Amino acid sequence: MTSNNHRFSGLAGSLLLAAGLVITAQASAAEDPVSAGKKIAFDRKKGNCLACHQIEGGTLAGNIAPPLLAMKHRFPDKAKLRAQIWDARKNNPRTIMPPFGPHRILSEKEIDLVTEFIHSL
Amino acid sequence: MRKIATLLLSAGLVAVSTQAVSGPKEDLEKFRTYFEQKFPGLQLDEFGNGVYALDASKRLQWEAMEEFPPYEEFVDKGREIWEKPFKNGKRFADCFGKDPSKVRVKYPRWDAERQQVVTLELAINDCRKKNGEKPFKWKKGPIAWLSAYLGYEARGQKIDVKIPNDPKALEAYEKGKHFFYAKRGQLNMACADCHVKYPGHFIRGNLLSPALGHVTHFPVFRAKWEKKSKSGDGLGTLHRRYGGCNKQVRARPFPAQSEQYRNLEFFHQYMSNGLTINAPGYRE
Amino acid sequence: MMKKSIVSIGLALLIAGCNATTPEKPMTLKEQYEAALARTQAAVKKAASVDGEWRDIRWKKSKKKYLPKAIEAAKAGDYEKALKLLKIAEFQAEMGYKQAMAEKDAGPHLYGL
Numbered sequence: 001m002t003s004n005n006h007r008f009s010g011l012a013g014s015l016l017l018a019a020g021l022v023i024t025a026q027a028s029a030a031e032d033p034v035s036a037g038k039k040i041a042f043d044r045k046k047g048n049c050l051a052c053h054q055i056e057g058g059t060l061a062g063n064i065a066p067p068l069l070a071m072k073h074r075f076p077d078k079a080k081l082r083a084q085i086w087d088a089r090k091n092n093p094r095t096i097m098p099p100f101g102p103h104r105i106l107s108e109k110e111i112d113l114v115t116e117f118i119h120s121l
Numbered sequence: 122m123r124k125i126a127t128l129l130l131s132a133g134l135v136a137v138s139t140q141a142v143s144g145p146k147e148d149l150e151k152f153r154t155y156f157e158q159k160f161p162g163l164q165l166d167e168f169g170n171g172v173y174a175l176d177a178s179k180r181l182q183w184e185a186m187e188e189f190p191p192y193e194e195f196v197d198k199g200r201e202i203w204e205k206p207f208k209n210g211k212r213f214a215d216c217f218g219k220d221p222s223k224v225r226v227k228y229p230r231w232d233a234e235r236q237q238v239v240t241l242e243l244a245i246n247d248c249r250k251k252n253g254e255k256p257f258k259w260k261k262g263p264i265a266w267l268s269a270y271l272g273y274e275a276r277g278q279k280i281d282v283k284i285p286n287d288p289k290a291l292e293a294y295e296k297g298k299h300f301f302y303a304k305r306g307q308l309n310m311a312c313a314d315c316h317v318k319y320p321g322h323f324i325r326g327n328l329l330s331p332a333l334g335h336v337t338h339f340p341v342f343r344a345k346w347e348k349k350s351k352s353g354d355g356l357g358t359l360h361r362r363y364g365g366c367n368k369q370v371r372a373r374p375f376p377a378q379s380e381q382y383r384n385l386e387f388f389h390q391y392m393s394n395g396l397t398i399n400a401p402g403y404r405e
Numbered sequence: 406m407m408k409k410s411i412v413s414i415g416l417a418l419l420i421a422g423c424n425a426t427t428p429e430k431p432m433t434l435k436e437q438y439e440a441a442l443a444r445t446q447a448a449v450k451k452a453a454s455v456d457g458e459w460r461d462i463r464w465k466k467s468k469k470k471y472l473p474k475a476i477e478a479a480k481a482g483d484y485e486k487a488l489k490l491l492k493i494a495e496f497q498a499e500m501g502y503k504q505a506m507a508e509k510d511a512g513p514h515l516y517g518l
Contacts, residue, residue, distance in 0.1 A: 044325075051325045062323040094515055096314040103307050103500055104493075148513060155518040300456075303511035304504065307459050307497065311508075313516050368466075373458040381456060 037117030040110050047106060047114055052097065056121060064096065071121045082115040145284045145294055145391060152392050156333040160321070166397045168334025171404065175321050176328055183403065192269060192342035192401045195356050199270025202263055207252040213267075216248035225275035225398060229282060229386050231290040238293050238383040241268055242358055259377035260361035261354065265340045269356055272340065272400025280337060280398060282391040297388030300381060301332075306372030315366075336390045338402025345405065356401060359386060434484035441491040442479075445472060448498035457505030459497045471497070 041047040042058055050058040054067035075081035083090060086101035100106045106114065156168065160175070167174040173183045203221055206212050217224045228241035239247075242264050246256035257264035284294050304311045312332065315324065320331035339359040347355030360382045364374035375381040432440070449472065452458045461469035475490035 048325075060326045062325050062327075064319050064322045064324055096310060096318065098308045098310070103309060104496065105307060151513065151518045298513070299511060302513060302515060303508040305457065305508070307461070307500075309504065311511065313513075317516050317518070368460050368464075371460040373460050373462070373464045373467075375456075 033113050033116040034120045035117075037113035037115070040106065041114050041117055046110065047100070049114075049118075068118055069121055071118050075119065078115060078119050081119055082111065085115055085118065086111055145291070148298065149392060149394060153333060155317070156320075156331050160331070165395070166334075168331055169337035169393075169396050169399050169402075171330040171334065171338070171402070172328040174334075175330075179328065186403050190342070190403060191347065191353070192356060192403065195266045195342070195354060196270050196273045196401065198263075199266035199268070199273075202267045203270055207249075207254050209252050211252050213245075213248055216244070216251065221271055222274040222278075224271045225400070226278050226281055229383065229390055231283070231285055231287065231293065231387070233285070233287060233290075236289050237380070238297075238387045240360075240378065240383055240386055241271065242360070243378055243383070259358065260364070261346070261350075261357045265356040265358050265361075268358060269340045269342075269401040272338075272398060275398045276400070278398050280390060280393045280396050282387065282394055284387070284391060293384045294388055294391065296381075297384035297386065300385045301388055306367065306370035308370040310370040312366065332389070332392065334393055334396050336386075336393050337396050337398050338400050338404075340400065341402050341404050343404050359389075434488070435479075438479050438484045438487050438491070441488055441495065442475070445475075445491045445495040445498065448495050448502070452498040452501035452505070455502060455505040457501035459501045462494050462497050462501075 038057070039046075041049045041055065044051075049055060049068070050061045052062045052064040054061040054063065054069075056069065071081065075084070087099045088095045088097035089099055098105055101108070101111055153165075157163070157165075160168075163174060170180075170183075173180040200221075203213050214221075225241060228244060229238050231237075232239045242259060245264055245267055246259075249256050257267075284290055301312045304314070315329050316332035316335065320329045322329055336359060339362070340356050341362065342355045343357060344355060346357050346361075347353055358377065360377035363382050363385060364377065367374040449458065449462055452462075458464075461467045461471060463470055463472040471490045471494035475487040475494065478484075478490065479487040
C-alpha cells in the first residue's frame with residue numbers, strides 16, 4: 001500500500017514535471033532570444049542602446065555611436081560581440097558606452113539575449 | 122657654454138609646461154580653443170545659446186518662444202523680492218549694493234574669510250539669515266526668481282569669475298574640475314562625456330550642448346520644469362540642473378549648494394569667462 | 406609558563422571546538438540579514454566618503470532605494486527579500502567606491518584638452 005502510494009506520487013511528479021517543461025518550451029517559443037533581446041536593447045530602463053546607436057526598428061535613436069548593422073560581418077565571432085556589449089572599456093577605456101556587465105546594468109542572461117539580437121542585425 | 126644655455130632653456134621649458142597643465146588660465150585657454158575648433162565659425166557668445174546655436178530648426182522655435190518669454194512674470198516677482206524690505210526694514214540692497222545690475226557678475230566668488238566658494242544663491246540666503254528672515258528653498262521658487270531678476274539686470278555684461286592665487290581657492294577649483302571630468306554613477310559617465318566629447322550629437326532625442334557657455338543663461342526656465350509645476354513656474358537654478366544631470370547617469374545627486382556643487386560651479390562658470398550673460402534663458 | 410601553555414591549549418581546543426560546531430548550527434536568516442546589513446552600511450558609508458555613491462542605494466527620490474527597502478522587508482519579517490536587496494546595495498556601494506578610486510586622476514587630459 002505504502003509502496004504503491006510512493007509509485008503513484010512519483011508518477012504524478014514526473015507528469016507535472018513534463019507538463020512544466022512543455023509550458024516553458026512554449027513560452028520560449030513565443031519569445032525567441034532575438035525578440036527578447038530586442039526588447040531589452042530598446043527598453044530605456046534596460047539596454048537603452050538607442051540612446052546612442054541607430055538600430056533598425058528603433059525610433060528616436062541618438063547618433064553618438066556607430067549604427068549597429070551588418071553585425072555578423074563586423075563580429076563573425078559572437079563571443080567578441082558579447083565581450084563588447086559586456087564591457088566596452090576593454091576596447092576604449094574612456095568610452096561613454098556603459099559597462100553593462102561589470103556594473104550589472106544588465107544580467108548575464110540579458111546580455112546573452114541582447115547579443116543574440118545584435119548579432120542578428 | 123652652449124650646453125649650459127640649452128640646459129637652462131630646457132629647464133625653463135619644463136617649468137613653463139608644468140605650469141601650463143595646472144593653472145586655471147591655461148585650462149580656460151585650452152577649453153575654449155577646443156570648442157572653437159569643434160564648432161568652427163561659431164561666435165563666442167553663440168555658445169551661450171546652448172543647443173540653439175547648433176540646430177537651425179530648434180532655433181526658430183526658440184526664437185519664437187523668446188518673443189513672449191514665459192519667464193518674464195517670474196523676473197518681475199524677483200524684482201518685487203529685491204525691492205521689498207525685510208521685517209527689520211533693511212533690503213537686499215543693504216547686502217549687495219544699490220545697483221541690481223552689478224550683482225550677478227560678482228558670483229560665484231572665493232570668500233577668503235570663510236574659505237569657500239560663495240554662489241549667488243548662497244549669498245541671497247546669507248543675506249536673508251543675516252536679516253532675521255527664513256532662508257529660501259535652494260532650487261526653485263523665490264530664490265530662482267530673484268536670481269533670474271539679477272541675471273536679467275546683468276544682461277550684456279560678461280562672466281568674470283576670479284580664481285585668486287590662494288592654495289585653498291585653487292584647491293576648490295581643482296575639485297570642481299575633477300568633478301566635471303570624473304565618471305560617476307552606474308552608467309559611468311562624466312559631465313565631460315556628454316558636454317565636451319559629444320556636444321552636437323543626439324543622445325536619444327536630445328541634442329547635447331557644449332559646456333562652454335553653459336552657465337550664461339542661468340537660472341533657466343525649462344518647459345519640462347514648467348509642466349511639473351502647478352503654477353507653471355519652470356525656473357530652476359544651476360544646481361537643480363546639476364542634480365538632474367547626475368541622476369540620469371544613476372549617480373546620487375548632491376544637495377543644491379553642497380560643497381561639491383559649489384566647487385563644480387566655480388570651475389564651470391570660470392570656463393565661460395568672457396561670455397555675455399543672457400539670463401534667464403528658455404530651454405526645453 | 407606551564408600554566409600558560411595549558412591555558413592556551415585549552416583555548417585552542419575551545420576554538421577548534423567552536424569551529425567544528427559552526428557548520429552544525431547555521432546562521433538563521435535573521436542573523437544573516439544583520440550581518441549583511443552591517444556590511445552594506447559600511448560599504449555605503451565608504452562609497453559616500455569618496456563622493457562615489459550611486460543613485461539607487463538609498464537616495465530619497467530613487468524609486469528603487471535598495472537599502473531602505475531591505476530594512477522595510479526585514480521589519481515585515483521577509484528576510485529573504487531583505488537579503489536579496491542588500492546584495493544589490495552592497496554590490497553597488499562597492500562598485501561606486503571602486504569607480505571613484507579609478508577616477509581619482511580624471512581631468513581634461515583624458516578628453517584631449
